[in-house]
Amino acid sequence: MLGHSFWFFENFGDVERGLSATMVTLAMLGMGATLTVRDFATTLFAWKGLAVGMAAQLLVVPAWAALLMFVLSLLPAGFGGLSVMGAVGITTGLALVAAMPGGSVSNLLTFIGKGNVALSVSLTAITTFACLIATPVVLASLVTVQVPGDFDIDTSRIMLDIGLFLIAPLLAGMVVRVSTTLKQQIFFIKFMVRASLVLLALIIVGSLGAGRLQFAAYGWLGPAIIIVFCVGAIYLARLFAYACGTVDRDSFAIVIEVAVKNGLLALLILTSMFPAHMLAEAGPDAQIIAAARDGCIFVVLFFSGVALVTGILTALRRRRSLATQG
Numbered sequence: 001m002l003g004h005s006f007w008f009f010e011n012f013g014d015v016e017r018g019l020s021a022t023m024v025t026l027a028m029l030g031m032g033a034t035l036t037v038r039d040f041a042t043t044l045f046a047w048k049g050l051a052v053g054m055a056a057q058l059l060v061v062p063a064w065a066a067l068l069m070f071v072l073s074l075l076p077a078g079f080g081g082l083s084v085m086g087a088v089g090i091t092t093g094l095a096l097v098a099a100m101p102g103g104s105v106s107n108l109l110t111f112i113g114k115g116n117v118a119l120s121v122s123l124t125a126i127t128t129f130a131c132l133i134a135t136p137v138v139l140a141s142l143v144t145v146q147v148p149g150d151f152d153i154d155t156s157r158i159m160l161d162i163g164l165f166l167i168a169p170l171l172a173g174m175v176v177r178v179s180t181t182l183k184q185q186i187f188f189i190k191f192m193v194r195a196s197l198v199l200l201a202l203i204i205v206g207s208l209g210a211g212r213l214q215f216a217a218y219g220w221l222g223p224a225i226i227i228v229f230c231v232g233a234i235y236l237a238r239l240f241a242y243a244c245g246t247v248d249r250d251s252f253a254i255v256i257e258v259a260v261k262n263g264l265l266a267l268l269i270l271t272s273m274f275p276a277h278m279l280a281e282a283g284p285d286a287q288i289i290a291a292a293r294d295g296c297i298f299v300v301l302f303f304s305g306v307a308l309v310t311g312i313l314t315a316l317r318r319r320r321s322l323a324t325q326g
Contacts (some may be wrong), residue, residue: 013017016206017271021161023199024268030102030192032173033185047118049250056237057102062138064236066099069142081219088288089295090222094229096273096296097303099135102257105112105308108286109238109260113292113315114322115252123257128170132162135269158273159286189240196264197205203267207297217291218298224298228231230306234259234314252318260311263304265290270296278326 069091084174102124110120112196136158173192177185239259242249274293 004306007191016203017202017268017275019199019206020127020268020271021165021265022164023082023196024264025104025205026199027196027264028166028169028194029173029176029194031124032170032175033177033189034104034107035121035170035174036177037174048244049246049254050118050122050126052244052246052250053254053257054118054127054240056240056254057123057127057259058130058138059313061233061258062142064233065094065200065208065229066234068225069094071301072225075221080221080224081216083162083217083219084219085288086217086219086295089291089293089298090218091144091224091295092292093296093299093303094225095139096144096266096270097229097261097263097299099131099138100144100263101131101135102263103260103264104260105312106256106260109311109315110253110277110313111255112250113256113318115256115315115318116249119250120253120257123253125170128262129167129256131265132159135162139269139273153248158269161268161272162265165268191223200264200267204301207301215298218295222298223302226303227306230259230303230310234310256311258317259307261303261307263300266300267297269301 058258072087073092075087077087082090094210102120104124107120107124111117139158180188228281234255238251241254246254270293273296274289295323
C-alpha cells in the first residue's frame with residue numbers, strides 16, 4: 001500500500017494532467033446543471049452590469065496584475081526572502097490567475113451577501129465562454145518574465161483545453177438540467193461538485209508529495225504579493241463599478257466575481273503551459289522552468305484560499321450591514 005503511495009508521488013507529473021482535466025470536467029458539469037438559457041437572457045436586458053463586470057474581469061484585473069509584476073521586477077533579488085526562482089514563479093502565477101474567469105463559488109457568496117445573483121451567474125457563465133479567447137490573450141500579454149529556452153504560451157492548446165474540458169461539459173450540464181427532475185438535478189450537482197473536490201485534494205497531496213510546493217523560496221514577500229493582488233483587485237473592481245454608475249447590488253456581484261477566480265481551470269491550464277515533456281527537453285533551463293511551474297501551483301492554491309476567505313468575510317459584512325439598515 002505504501003509503495004503505491006510513493007508511486008503516485010514519483011509519477012505525479014504523468015497523471016497530473018488527467019486528474020486536472022477530469023476535475024474541471026466534473027465541476028463544469030455540476031455548474032452547467034445550475035444554469036438555463038433564461039439566466040443569460042434575463043441579464044442581457046440589464047446589459048450595463050454585465051458590461052462593467054466583464055470589463056473589470058478582463059481589463060482591470062489583468063492591468064492590476066501587470067502593475068504588481070512590474071513592481072516585483074524592480075525589487076532587489078532576495079528582498080523579503082523571495083528568491084530569484086521564487087520571483088519567476090510568483091510573477092508567472094499572477095499572470096495565470098489574472099487570466100482566469102470567475103468561479104462558481106462566487107454565485108453562492110453573492111447570494112449570501114444579498115447581491116445580484118442573476119448577474120453573478122451570468123457573469124460566471126459568459127466569462128467562462130469568453131475565456132476561450134481571452135485567457136490565451138491575457139496570458140500571452142502578461143507573462144513578461146522571460147523564461148529561458150523554448151518556453152512559450154501554447155495558445156491553441158489552451159483554447160482546446162477550455163473548449164473540451166470547460167465549455168463542452170458546461171453545455172452538457174445545461175442539457176442535464178432540462179432533461180431531469182429537480183431531485184435528480186440536486187443529486188447530480190452534489191455528486192459532480194464533491195467528486196471534483198476529491199480530485200482537487202488528490203492534486204494538492206500529489207503536489208506536496210512530489211515536492212512541488214516549496215514555501216521557503218517565496219519568503220514573506222511571495223504570500224504578501226498574492227494577498228495584495230487579491231485585496232487590491234476587490235477594491236479596484238468596486239471603484240470601477242461605482243465610477244461606471246453601477247447600482248450597489250450589481251457592484252457587489254462584480255466584486256465577488258473578480259475576487260473568486262476559477263482555480264480549478266487554472267490548475268488545468270498550467271498543465272498546458274508546462275507539459276510533462278518540457279522539463280525533460282529543457283536541458284540547462286529545466287530549473288527555472290520548474291520554478292515557474294511550481295510558482296504557478298503555489299499562487300493558484302494560495303490565492304484561492306485568500307480569495308475564499310476574503311469573499312466570505314465581504315459577503316457576511318454586507319449581509320450584516322443590510323440587516324442593520326433594514
